[in-house]
Amino acid sequence: MNFPRFADETKLESTKRESKPFASNDALRRELDRLMEFYQQGDQKAARTLITRVSPMLFSFFLRLPGNQNHASDLLQETWMRVHKIRHTYRSGQPVLPWLYAIARNIRTDAYRKRIREASNEQAMEFLPEPNAPAPVSTDLPSRIAALISTLPESQREVITMLKEGDMSLEEVARATGSTVGSVKQKAHRAYQKLRQTMRQASSHEDACG
Amino acid sequence: MNCSELDDFRNQPGSAHASLSPAAQRHLRECEACRKLQEFWQSKDPDAEPSPEMLSKIAESIFIIPVTPLQSEGSLYRNLLLRLAIAVAAGAALLGAAGWHAMAPLQLVVDFTLLALGSVLSARFVVRQMAPAALYALPPALVKVSISAAILAELLLLFPYAEDPAFVIRGLKCWSLALLASTFAAILFAGMLRRAAWLSPTSEGAAAGLLAGFGGLIVIEIYCPVLDRAHRGLWHFGATLTAALLGLLAGILLRHHLRKSDALHEH
Numbered sequence: 001m002n003f004p005r006f007a008d009e010t011k012l013e014s015t016k017r018e019s020k021p022f023a024s025n026d027a028l029r030r031e032l033d034r035l036m037e038f039y040q041q042g043d044q045k046a047a048r049t050l051i052t053r054v055s056p057m058l059f060s061f062f063l064r065l066p067g068n069q070n071h072a073s074d075l076l077q078e079t080w081m082r083v084h085k086i087r088h089t090y091r092s093g094q095p096v097l098p099w100l101y102a103i104a105r106n107i108r109t110d111a112y113r114k115r116i117r118e119a120s121n122e123q124a125m126e127f128l129p130e131p132n133a134p135a136p137v138s139t140d141l142p143s144r145i146a147a148l149i150s151t152l153p154e155s156q157r158e159v160i161t162m163l164k165e166g167d168m169s170l171e172e173v174a175r176a177t178g179s180t181v182g183s184v185k186q187k188a189h190r191a192y193q194k195l196r197q198t199m200r201q202a203s204s205h206e207d208a209c210g
Numbered sequence: 211m212n213c214s215e216l217d218d219f220r221n222q223p224g225s226a227h228a229s230l231s232p233a234a235q236r237h238l239r240e241c242e243a244c245r246k247l248q249e250f251w252q253s254k255d256p257d258a259e260p261s262p263e264m265l266s267k268i269a270e271s272i273f274i275i276p277v278t279p280l281q282s283e284g285s286l287y288r289n290l291l292l293r294l295a296i297a298v299a300a301g302a303a304l305l306g307a308a309g310w311h312a313m314a315p316l317q318l319v320v321d322f323t324l325l326a327l328g329s330v331l332s333a334r335f336v337v338r339q340m341a342p343a344a345l346y347a348l349p350p351a352l353v354k355v356s357i358s359a360a361i362l363a364e365l366l367l368l369f370p371y372a373e374d375p376a377f378v379i380r381g382l383k384c385w386s387l388a389l390l391a392s393t394f395a396a397i398l399f400a401g402m403l404r405r406a407a408w409l410s411p412t413s414e415g416a417a418a419g420l421l422a423g424f425g426g427l428i429v430i431e432i433y434c435p436v437l438d439r440a441h442r443g444l445w446h447f448g449a450t451l452t453a454a455l456l457g458l459l460a461g462i463l464l465r466h467h468l469r470k471s472d473a474l475h476e477h
Binding site: 039040041042043044047048051052055056059060063073076077080081084086087088089090091092094095098099101102103106110114141142145146163164167168169170171172174175176178179180181183185188189192193195196197199200203 | 242244
């Protein structure tokens, strides 16, 4: 059976990535979905383009969640291996980003549990990774807020990371995390509240100290 | 605009680069915390980029061949229900319908309506879990627990209590037969489920086990003429729970097998 080839690669390549390549751009999102369909049909170029386009988002997702900074590259590779293995489960017409993030999330969880198991098997309990340990704090505001995000409960941290790094909608995040839209909205709301509260407290403390 | 409304705006895709309304801009001037959060939201970490070499390595390591996509949800759903119906029909044909004839009309209607509802909802979840990123209107675990609790409550409330000297022997017989029927249903499901993504083998196994369990429960409710609620509650419903637990166990074994298989592949 002959499948149509992904012939519009040059057109896509000329679309330069901005700092948020897929922000609110329905046409680009649909393009991602089409890339996945072509990938399923055996198109090597489409697969390569999809990997190039989506990997930065997934890499950011792994970097933002504590405990994974040193393993982000490995997790990214494992994610694409798993994507390749279960690519037949992507359904045409569905958004591909939540599908990819659901797989990435699963890989990340499995890797974390594996490290916990290996660490406890070696009886090196003092080296167990601390999932809520904040990333090293730099002086610029985004890094400081990123460090604050790492102190949030995991479910809230995950939602905020997907909303920001994946630029996904609430529904897409709900799909990726296997929960409901209401639950995702609530987690995001609580996360924002906590971040604002912490920033206000830090600000008051700075003012008090002069 | 207040903080909460700005949060709702931030939840929209593309919000990081969308132009802000005058109300949003006014709020950001007044609220330092929101201003800082918005600055973060619009920032990009320059170090969060995988190297081109890594991306090339990933692309070159996968051998692309066409695959047949999973059938549509609707098609899988009908397929699964058909397999369940076949299992139930086979069980009823072999064991008979003494239970059906023994029940009062109200018991028949309520009992089998709830069992049908439980089966239909369970099948929906099993199909949804076959592919990543399914959307749920309600938490699946809540729905499964609720429907199971409703069925148990119905078994305990609709049927009278009747002392039975052979409670255990009769009960074990029903429990075994229901479990056999569930096992047959699970075997029929397996052919379909092998194409699932199996991202969470334990929960997917438990879901499939629960559905098979409902199949076994329908068979035993059709067959068993004992109307004692203790008997039905413990042995009939107990078989359903056992099937769900066996599904969970199968999921655990599958997860272990998949991990070993991935580890071998890495080496």
